[in-house]
Amino acid sequence: xxxxxxxxxxxxxxxxxxxxxxxxxxxxxxxxxxxxxxxxxxxxxxxxxxxxxxxxxxxxxxxxxxxxxxxxxxxxxxxxxxxxxxxxxxxxxxxxxxxxxxxxxxxxxxxxxxxxxxxxxxxxxxxxxxxxxxxxxxxxxxxxxxxxxxxxxxxxxxxxxxxxxxxxxxxxxxxxxxxxxxxxxxxxxxxxxxxxxxxxxxxxxxxxxxxxxxxxxxxxxxxxxx
Amino acid sequence: xxxxxxxxxxxxxxxxxxxxxxxxxxxxxxxxxxxxxxxxxxxxxxxxxxxxxxxxxxxxxxxxxxxxxxxxxxxxxxx
Numbered sequence: 001x002x003x004x005x006x007x008x009x010x011x012x013x014x015x016x017x018x019x020x021x022x023x024x025x026x027x028x029x030x031x032x033x034x035x036x037x038x039x040x041x042x043x044x045x046x047x048x049x050x051x052x053x054x055x056x057x058x059x060x061x062x063x064x065x066x067x068x069x070x071x072x073x074x075x076x077x078x079x080x081x082x083x084x085x086x087x088x089x090x091x092x093x094x095x096x097x098x099x100x101x102x103x104x105x106x107x108x109x110x111x112x113x114x115x116x117x118x119x120x121x122x123x124x125x126x127x128x129x130x131x132x133x134x135x136x137x138x139x140x141x142x143x144x145x146x147x148x149x150x151x152x153x154x155x156x157x158x159x160x161x162x163x164x165x166x167x168x169x170x171x172x173x174x175x176x177x178x179x180x181x182x183x184x185x186x187x188x189x190x191x192x193x194x195x196x197x198x199x200x201x202x203x204x205x206x207x208x209x210x211x212x213x214x215x216x217x218x219x220x221x222x223x224x225x226x
Numbered sequence: 227x228x229x230x231x232x233x234x235x236x237x238x239x240x241x242x243x244x245x246x247x248x249x250x251x252x253x254x255x256x257x258x259x260x261x262x263x264x265x266x267x268x269x270x271x272x273x274x275x276x277x278x279x280x281x282x283x284x285x286x287x288x289x290x291x292x293x294x295x296x297x298x299x300x301x302x303x304x305x
Contacts, residue, residue: 056291056292057294060291060294061291064290064291092296093294098296099296100294100296100297102239102240102242102297103242103243104242105240105242106242107242107243107246145240147239147240147297148296149296181240181242
């Protein structure tokens, strides 16, 4: 699989996602100032971090980077795009995914392990998981409180576009298991054609038993097998 | 020409920062504050031939970058 990881000023998880993808090919790091993706790119990853210091709004300035026109063209061709954490924030600011990510309801930056429930496993991102499975991933964000107008939420739910929800270790949804106040405990969503995924948690940080577990591997293995 | 752009969260959108400030004011016994919503102010200097052009330019700036219209409204005042 040919993956291109976009590096923005202030990205900081590009190395983590590079490591997760290295098991499945030779990912390339692409500077945001480029205007084209490497030839033959299958997957574009917008990694986590604090692009442009989160100035103005998280992801707002990165969404206007030169490379983003190529990312949009790639998505329109049906190419895969994965936005993790700040990458998710960039995708909603860019308009490839609907809604917005607001300040966490409890106002605190949260950095810890968190379970999320796989809402469907018939996508290129989640085929190696089971539907309803609770996986343990890391979260590290201050603005992960997913919101959208009622109509958008109804459309996302109706079309089965919620990819992951925050849950407890048994896959149960509960207010206490929702770390940031996201509507319907939404942790990640798909685009209309299911080729773009944005999520706040970091599956790329759970790929090694030495650092907490390997539940994140499934996402990258799914992409590689797809 | 100078302008001030005010960006605020749409009504109905939860503003936890505003709520925290509201609570802090209460704990300081600043009585009579009913609610607080936090927003952003941008003071802009611009090069435009007339007010109409300036307003159009600022509207473009707001729509493209300064405000996220999913959750925010903006207001432009030429000074």
